[in-house]
Amino acid sequence: MDLIREHDIDPSPLAGKRVAVLGFGNQGRAQSLNLNDSGIDLVVGLRDNSPSENAARGSGLEVASLEDAVTGADVVMMLAPDEILGSLYRKIEPHLREGAALGFSHGLAIHFKQIQPRPDLDVYLVAPKGPGTALRSLYSEGKGMLALWAIDQDATGNAKDIALAYGRAIGCARAGLMQSSFGEECEADLFNEGAVVWGAVPEILVAGFDILVEAGVASEIAYMECVGELKLIAELIETRGIAGMREAISNTAELGAVLGGPRVVDDHVRKRMREVLDEVRSGRFAKALRDEAARDYPLLRSARMRARALAVEQARLSLES
Ligand SMILES: NC(=O)c1ccc[n+]([C@@H]2O[C@H](COP(=O)([O-])OP(=O)(O)OC[C@H]3O[C@@H](n4cnc5c(N)ncnc54)[C@H](OP(=O)(O)O)[C@@H]3O)[C@@H](O)[C@H]2O)c1
Secondary structure, eight states, rough: OOOEEEEGGGGGGGOOOEEEOOOOOOOOOOOOHHHHHHTOOEEEETTTTTTHHHHHHHOOEEEEHHHHTTTTOOOEEOOSSSGOOOOOOHHHGGGSSSTOOOEEESSHHHHHSSOOOTSSSEEEEEEEOOOHHHHHHHHHHHHHHHHEEEEESSSSOOOHHHHHHHHHHHHGGGEEEEEEOHHHHHHHHHHHHHHHHHHHHHHHHHHHHHHHHHHTTOHHHHHHHTTTTTHHHHHHHHHHHHHHHHHHOOOHHHHHHHHHHHHOOOOHHHHHHHHHHHHHHHHHHHHHHHHHHHTHHHTHHHHHHHHHHHHHHHHHHHHHH
């Protein structure tokens, strides 16, 4: 698959254009600061009485209401939580100028038709593959974060040029832009979040910690073994791949991994992972996310409380003190 890099991209589609970034959270803050440092004419659109207004102004950025930010903008980037993007779009649609570009950093709202954009709009995706904090720090170090890009609507014939210029301006093209689609990006991202890195890995770490502690191992030692080594393996896999990681560890660790790993992640686990993918593809997950927001996030609130009370968290705090 071809990676498009900075030197392949013409920045001029954004020259003299006004970009409105809606939201100043994880991605909104990082993308706004990167765009600003790339010399883009930028306004941050925030809801009334937004707690983020002082932070955005304090970073030297222009701030306006959502409606005012969108009015006259050539590019509008939708960087509020996915579950409210449908209602946000309905609010701003009357203010979008004809032929404007509407950008996303995740495919959910478009793929699951929570937004049906006006036909005169260009609709593009630039989805950085990592958190906003890292997107910003990489940019500040002169580096970039890999991103996926895609086009959903090309009303003006310029959608691709705008998407690539946008990916360049937030620094992602320094690492590379990879073509995808809204559906592919959305499904792969939600699957990973539910069944792999963000969903399954923390559960495995906690289960491993609990089993060692139940077996009489000191909680700090169980923490160092089961949680503390995650960064080391992540760095090894990133720099050397899975095969290189295996070669870099001792024969003892490698044999343990070869004998134990496939027994834990067995066919039963793979079946459960496919169930998560089905849930994503059917739209059941997207519906659950919207329902969760409509009920003011009861599941997320209680999960956060439970996570703070876990024994593994107490072990981490004890090691830090
Ligand atoms: N988190 C990541 O690192 C990451 C990575 C890749 C892609 N993405 C994608 O980037 C997009 C933004 O995600 P995020 O994590 O950056 O979101 P986030 O941090 O949760 O967004 C918070 C921002 O959204 C605003 N907001 C919340 N509800 C709003 C409403 N009803 N109307 C208007 N503004 C509202 C907040 O306003 P206030 O400031 O007024 O509270 C705040 O500025 C999503 O599509 C996500 O999937 C995120």
